[in-house]
Amino acid sequence: MKFTQQDIARIIGVDAKTLRNWRKDKPELYRRVMLSFQYEEILHTLKNQYEEFKKLGDNLYNK
Numbered sequence: 001m002k003f004t005q006q007d008i009a010r011i012i013g014v015d016a017k018t019l020r021n022w023r024k025d026k027p028e029l030y031r032r033v034m035l036s037f038q039y040e041e042i043l044h045t046l047k048n049q050y051e052e053f054k055k056l057g058d059n060l061y062n063k
Contacts, residue, residue, distance in 0.1 A: 003037055 009016040012033065022030040 002041070008033065008037060 003011070005019055006016050009019045012019075019030070019033075022033070
């Protein structure tokens, strides 16, 4: 799931302006926040792929 800057700010409990300021004034903090959201997105994708593979396997071996 893709999040907007507004979404991310709301989720972490800061104003969107604060997030924009971090990008400019605290780039390492901003980078870590963005990486955490990328990590969550990747985990979500992998979980969905695993579930799809499991269904395929179940269908293959249960016939």
